[in-house]
Amino acid sequence: MPPPETDQERAVLVALNRVRARAGLPGVQERAAWAAGCALHARYLVREDRAEHREAPGSAFRTPDGEACAPGHFFVTSRADSGALRALTYWVGGAFHLPQLLDPRLTWVAFGEAQDAAGGVRSAAVLDVRRGLSGTARYPVRYPAPGKAVPALPAATAEWPDALAGCPAVSGLRGAPVAALLGPDAAPAVTGVTLRVNGQAWPACLLTAQSFRGVTETETQVGRGVLAAQGAALALPDRPLPPGAAVQVMFRTTGAPLTWSFRVQGPQ
Numbered sequence: 001m002p003p004p005e006t007d008q009e010r011a012v013l014v015a016l017n018r019v020r021a022r023a024g025l026p027g028v029q030e031r032a033a034w035a036a037g038c039a040l041h042a043r044y045l046v047r048e049d050r051a052e053h054r055e056a057p058g059s060a061f062r063t064p065d066g067e068a069c070a071p072g073h074f075f076v077t078s079r080a081d082s083g084a085l086r087a088l089t090y091w092v093g094g095a096f097h098l099p100q101l102l103d104p105r106l107t108w109v110a111f112g113e114a115q116d117a118a119g120g121v122r123s124a125a126v127l128d129v130r131r132g133l134s135g136t137a138r139y140p141v142r143y144p145a146p147g148k149a150v151p152a153l154p155a156a157t158a159e160w161p162d163a164l165a166g167c168p169a170v171s172g173l174r175g176a177p178v179a180a181l182l183g184p185d186a187a188p189a190v191t192g193v194t195l196r197v198n199g200q201a202w203p204a205c206l207l208t209a210q211s212f213r214g215v216t217e218t219e220t221q222v223g224r225g226v227l228a229a230q231g232a233a234l235a236l237p238d239r240p241l242p243p244g245a246a247v248q249v250m251f252r253t254t255g256a257p258l259t260w261s262f263r264v265q266g267p268q
Helices: 007-021 032-048 064-069 084-092 217-228
Strands: 073-077 108-115 123-128 141-143 178-181 190-197 200-202 204-207 232-237 246-253 258-264
Touching (some): 007 084, 073 084, 084 123, 178 190, 190 204, 190 232, 217 232
Antiparallel strands (some): 073 123, 108 123, 178 232, 204 232, 246 258
């Protein structure tokens, strides 16, 4: 019998399904049988002071179940207990993490975490978003979806690949991504993006599999692969969208433009 669901696992599932609802997507369920493996990979990250989607063969903390969860999302920090919801906020704000949370095929997920009082990595959270792709692929996916309201969030910092490397005109604290997922064999191609906030132009950078260039060739290849997997086009605002704002989005393509509007939640 799988272990009972923890409070943290329930909190992550509720919060993740809230994110998916903002994209007009159905919720996901937790695969309890995978959760222990995700916790084992989180333990590996804190005990080995690593940040990676693998487990080194020579490590005393390498396990088959941990390896099975390793390709998913992870979040590591030097804080002793960063909290699971902080990890989810980081993934939602990451140009190369958000698309997997919004995959329309995603049906099952698993979550695990670990802490360690010593070393540089003191807290790690791991979310399996790879093994549960069993649903129907329906595109396009728009985030936030038309008419939805979302919190004002900054972009993730220290994400790998570095999305900012593909946006030389954008500097400082960026806003969380606005996304259009068109599907892995998407046509037409996205060529540009325009954001208008309360009717005024709001600078934003476009990331696509065709346009992204990373700091290194490896980052370029990995970043393009992530974006191509779902035909993702992402707009990175040059700063977080203001609370209470009305936002209009237009992704220009080689065919008809993709346009919609959403709102940013007001002050709480």
